[in-house]
Amino acid sequence: MSAPGDYQRLVDAADDQIINHPGRIVGVFLVLTLVFAGGLGAVSTDAGTEGFTQDVPAQVAFEDVQRQFETTPFSADTGSTQLIQRGENVLSRNGLLRMLGIQDRLESHESLRVQSTSSAATIVATQLDPEARTTEERIRAVERATPREIDRAVSRAADRNPQFVGLLSNDFNRESASASATIGVVTHEVPGGTSASAGQGGSSSLTPLQLRTDSVVDGAGGDVIVFGSGIVSAEFSNVIGDSLIIVVPAAVLFILLFLIVSYRDLADLLLGVVALAMGLIWTFGFMGLAGIPFNQILITIPPLLLAVGIDFGIHAVNRYREERTTGLEIGPAMRVTTDQLLVAFFIVMGTTVIGFGANLTSALPPIRDFGVVAAVGIVFTFLIFGVFLPAAKVLLDRSRQNYPIPTFSTTPLGAEGSALGRVLSGGVIVARRAPALFLVVALVASGGMAYHATGVDTSFSNEDFLPPEENPDYLMALPEPFKPSDYTVTAVTNYLSDTFESGQSDTVTVYVEGPLREDQTLEILHRAGDDPPDSFVRRDGRADATSIISVIEDHAARDEEFRRLVERNDRDGNGVPDDDLRAIYDALLAEDSPVRGQAQRYIAADRRSTRLVYSVESGATQSEVTEDARTVASDMERPRTEVTAIATGSTVVFEAISGLILDSAVTSLAIALAGTALFLLLVYYVLEGRPTLGIANLVPIVVTVSFVAGSMRVFGISFNAFTATILAITIGLGIDYSVHVTHRFADEYRERDLSTALERTVRGTGGALAGSMLTTVFGIGVLVLSVFPAIGQFGVLTGLSVIYAFTASLLVLPSALAVWAKLVVERGGSAAGGPTVEEATPDDAA
Incomplete structure (x- = not known):
C-alpha cells in the first residue's frame, strides 16, 4: 500500500531532531515545564453545583425571583446563618438562656456584621416581657421568670406566632413546653452580595462570616451547631482537596508498581515518571494561565492523563526495545520506533481530542471546561511522550555508553515465545477460523447492551457533590495528611430534614410576569x-x-x-x-x-x-x-x-440540569462517534490509501461504548454531573487501544500475510497494551477512594471502559481486520505481494 499523503516528510523531520539533537529537545521541554509551572499558583477552585446552573432558563427565572423579591431597594444585601441547638429541652430556662447567650455573643462581634438575630427563645422572651427590645433585656426577662411563667409563655407563643412552631423540632410538646431541638437565625450584612444560584457554590461571600461565627460559637462551648451556605461551600472546597490528597498518591503508588513491572529498568522508569509529571504540570499550569477554575469533575483529569501517558510511555519504550533486540543501534532503533509511534500517537491524540472535545457541545459550563482541559492535556501528552520521551531515551542510552548507568532489562513485553504472548493471541485464533461469525456475535451482543442502556437514569442534586455522612473506616484509618476531614454538611442536612417540619417538604416557585x-x-x-x-x-x-x-x-x-x-x-x-x-x-x-x-x-x-x-x-x-x-x-x-408563568426553584432547576446532562451525554457521544469515524477515514486514507480501515478500527469502540453504557444500568449508576462525560471518555480512551493495534497491523500487513501480520501485531503491541491496561485500571481505579461517592462511580466506569477497550481490541478487532482484509484487500490483490487472504494459513505465522 502506498500512502497518498506526504506525511512522512514531517515524521522524518521529527525523527532527525529526536535522534540528532536530543539534548536540545530535552532542554526546550524543561523550559516549557517551568513556564507552565508558573501557572499552577493561579488555579482557583469552583466547587459545588452552582457552576452547572448558569444560563439554564429555570435558573434565570430563579435569579429574577431572588433579585426582585429577596431584596428591597436601597438595602444592603444580607445572608443568614442557622444556629441549630440540641438538648434535653431547649425550651427550659437553661435552654432559652443558652440560645439567647449565643445570640448576644454574636451580636457583640463587629467583624460578623450581624444585623439581627432571632430564635424561638427570642419569641418566648418577648412573651415574658413585651417591652424587651434587645437581647440583653430578653436574657434578663428569662432569668427573672419562673418555670411556670416560661411554660405559659411557650404556650402563648405557639398560639399567637405561627413562626414559633416552625423553629422547633417535630417532637415539640405544647403541654409540657418541651422540644429537643430548635433553630435560630443570624442575619449578616454581606458587602459583596449573595449568590442567586439554585445550587451551592464553591465560594461564597458568606463563607468567612460563617466560619468566624462557627469559631465564636465553638468558643462558647455547648451543643449549638452553625450551618449555612458558606459552611457548605467551604466543605465543598475541602472535599476536593481531601480527594486529591488521597487519590493522586494512591494512583502514583499503583502506577509505580505496574510501571516497575512494565519497564523493569530504573532509568527507564524514572524517565516515564518525569514525563507523567510534566504532563500534569503542563495541563494544570495551562488551567491557571487560562483562568479555568478547578471543579469536582476535573478531579478525573489527572488519572485520565496518567492513563494515556502510561500507555504512550510503555508503547514507546517497548517498541524501541523490540527494535534493539534485532541488533539495531540506538539511532536507527529509535527512528523505526518514532516512524511508527508518532503516527499512532497522532491518531490517538486526534481521536481522543475529538472524544473529549465533544463535551464542548454541552450546555453545562463545568462539562465544557472538562472538555477543554482534557483535550489540551491530551495534546500535551502527545508532545511529551511522542517527542520528549524518545529524545530523553536516546540521550539516556547514549550516556550509558559513556557512564556507568545500570541497565536492568531491555526485553519487550509479550516477546515471542513468552506466556503473555501466547495468552494475547486468542483473538488471532478466532480471526483465523470464523472471523465473520464472531464479529456478528460481538455486534449483536453490543446492540443488546446498547438497548439495555436506554433505561439508565439521569440525576442531578446537591447530594452528588456532598461527602458521605460518615467517612469509611479505611479512609479514617489513613495517617495524616491523607486522613480526610470530619465533614458535617451531610449529617446536618439529614438531621434538619428528619427533625424539623420544614425539612419534610420542599417548595417550588412559579414566577409570573404580566x-x-x-x-x-x-x-x-x-x-x-x-x-x-x-x-x-x-x-x-x-x-x-x-x-x-x-x-x-x-x-x-x-x-x-x-x-x-x-x-x-x-x-x-x-x-x-x-x-x-x-x-x-x-x-x-x-x-x-x-x-x-x-x-x-x-x-x-x-x-x-x-x-x-x-x-x-x-x-x-x-x-x-x-x-x-x-x-x-x-x-x-x-x-x-x-401573562407568562414559569416554574422555577432548586428542584425545577436541578431537574432541568438532569435533562441537560442526558442531552450532553447523548450529543457528545454522537459527535464523538461521528467525528472519530470521519477522522479515522481521513487518516487511514492519507496513511494507507484505504479509508475503510478506519471503519474496522471503529468496531471495538462501538462494542466498548455499548458495554459501558449497558453496565451503567447493570450496576445502578445514573448519568450525573460526573458520569455525563463517561461515554465520550470511553471513546477517547478506547480508541487508544484499537489505534495501536490497527496501525501496527497496517505496518505488518505491508510486508507479511494476514495471519502473520495479526500474530505479530497482537504479540508485540498486545504486550504493551496489557501493561498499559493493568496500570491504567489500577491507576484510575483509585478514584473509588475519593470522598465523593459519584467520583468513585466514575472511577468504576472508567476502569470498566479500559478493560472493555483492551478486550475488544485484542479479541474483536483481529476478526474485524480479517473481515476487512477479505472484503477490501483481497478484491484488489495481496497487500504485500505475497499470499492472499485465502492463501494465508496458520502455518504462515511460523
Whole structure:
C-alpha cells in the first residue's frame, strides 16, 4: 500500500531532531515545564453545583425571583446563618438562656456584621416581657421568670406566632413546653452580595462570616451547631482537596508498581515518571494561565492523563526495545520506533481530542471546561511522550555508553515465545477460523447492551457533590495528611430534614410576569391552585401556597379597614379581590402598611411580576415535581393576555440540569462517534490509501461504548454531573487501544500475510497494551477512594471502559481486520505481494 499523503516528510523531520539533537529537545521541554509551572499558583477552585446552573432558563427565572423579591431597594444585601441547638429541652430556662447567650455573643462581634438575630427563645422572651427590645433585656426577662411563667409563655407563643412552631423540632410538646431541638437565625450584612444560584457554590461571600461565627460559637462551648451556605461551600472546597490528597498518591503508588513491572529498568522508569509529571504540570499550569477554575469533575483529569501517558510511555519504550533486540543501534532503533509511534500517537491524540472535545457541545459550563482541559492535556501528552520521551531515551542510552548507568532489562513485553504472548493471541485464533461469525456475535451482543442502556437514569442534586455522612473506616484509618476531614454538611442536612417540619417538604416557585393590575389577574392565579397535582401539598383541598394572595388574606383577617376594601372588590366572595387591584396593592405597599415588607417579597414595585411558592411532598421525585409545577404554571397563562408563568426553584432547576446532562451525554457521544469515524477515514486514507480501515478500527469502540453504557444500568449508576462525560471518555480512551493495534497491523500487513501480520501485531503491541491496561485500571481505579461517592462511580466506569477497550481490541478487532482484509484487500490483490487472504494459513505465522 502506498500512502497518498506526504506525511512522512514531517515524521522524518521529527525523527532527525529526536535522534540528532536530543539534548536540545530535552532542554526546550524543561523550559516549557517551568513556564507552565508558573501557572499552577493561579488555579482557583469552583466547587459545588452552582457552576452547572448558569444560563439554564429555570435558573434565570430563579435569579429574577431572588433579585426582585429577596431584596428591597436601597438595602444592603444580607445572608443568614442557622444556629441549630440540641438538648434535653431547649425550651427550659437553661435552654432559652443558652440560645439567647449565643445570640448576644454574636451580636457583640463587629467583624460578623450581624444585623439581627432571632430564635424561638427570642419569641418566648418577648412573651415574658413585651417591652424587651434587645437581647440583653430578653436574657434578663428569662432569668427573672419562673418555670411556670416560661411554660405559659411557650404556650402563648405557639398560639399567637405561627413562626414559633416552625423553629422547633417535630417532637415539640405544647403541654409540657418541651422540644429537643430548635433553630435560630443570624442575619449578616454581606458587602459583596449573595449568590442567586439554585445550587451551592464553591465560594461564597458568606463563607468567612460563617466560619468566624462557627469559631465564636465553638468558643462558647455547648451543643449549638452553625450551618449555612458558606459552611457548605467551604466543605465543598475541602472535599476536593481531601480527594486529591488521597487519590493522586494512591494512583502514583499503583502506577509505580505496574510501571516497575512494565519497564523493569530504573532509568527507564524514572524517565516515564518525569514525563507523567510534566504532563500534569503542563495541563494544570495551562488551567491557571487560562483562568479555568478547578471543579469536582476535573478531579478525573489527572488519572485520565496518567492513563494515556502510561500507555504512550510503555508503547514507546517497548517498541524501541523490540527494535534493539534485532541488533539495531540506538539511532536507527529509535527512528523505526518514532516512524511508527508518532503516527499512532497522532491518531490517538486526534481521536481522543475529538472524544473529549465533544463535551464542548454541552450546555453545562463545568462539562465544557472538562472538555477543554482534557483535550489540551491530551495534546500535551502527545508532545511529551511522542517527542520528549524518545529524545530523553536516546540521550539516556547514549550516556550509558559513556557512564556507568545500570541497565536492568531491555526485553519487550509479550516477546515471542513468552506466556503473555501466547495468552494475547486468542483473538488471532478466532480471526483465523470464523472471523465473520464472531464479529456478528460481538455486534449483536453490543446492540443488546446498547438497548439495555436506554433505561439508565439521569440525576442531578446537591447530594452528588456532598461527602458521605460518615467517612469509611479505611479512609479514617489513613495517617495524616491523607486522613480526610470530619465533614458535617451531610449529617446536618439529614438531621434538619428528619427533625424539623420544614425539612419534610420542599417548595417550588412559579414566577409570573404580566399586567397584575388588570381585573381577574389574582383570581386566575388563585384558581391555578384548585385541584392541585399529586406532588403538591394540599390544605383544605387546595395547593398549599404562599403568595401575594396569602398576604392579602392574612392582612384582611387582622385589619378591618383593609378587609372591607377587599370585600368591595371581591365579586365572588372567595376572599380574592378581582376588581380595582391598584387600590389593593397601594394599601399593601403603603409606607405605613404593617405588611409592606411581607408584600414586597411577593409582588414587584412596578406591579408587573409576582411569585407563588408551593409546598411539595417530600417523597415526590424531581421529575414529578417539575412536571406538576409546569402544569400549574401553564394554568396561569391565558390566551390573548400578556401573562407568562414559569416554574422555577432548586428542584425545577436541578431537574432541568438532569435533562441537560442526558442531552450532553447523548450529543457528545454522537459527535464523538461521528467525528472519530470521519477522522479515522481521513487518516487511514492519507496513511494507507484505504479509508475503510478506519471503519474496522471503529468496531471495538462501538462494542466498548455499548458495554459501558449497558453496565451503567447493570450496576445502578445514573448519568450525573460526573458520569455525563463517561461515554465520550470511553471513546477517547478506547480508541487508544484499537489505534495501536490497527496501525501496527497496517505496518505488518505491508510486508507479511494476514495471519502473520495479526500474530505479530497482537504479540508485540498486545504486550504493551496489557501493561498499559493493568496500570491504567489500577491507576484510575483509585478514584473509588475519593470522598465523593459519584467520583468513585466514575472511577468504576472508567476502569470498566479500559478493560472493555483492551478486550475488544485484542479479541474483536483481529476478526474485524480479517473481515476487512477479505472484503477490501483481497478484491484488489495481496497487500504485500505475497499470499492472499485465502492463501494465508496458520502455518504462515511460523
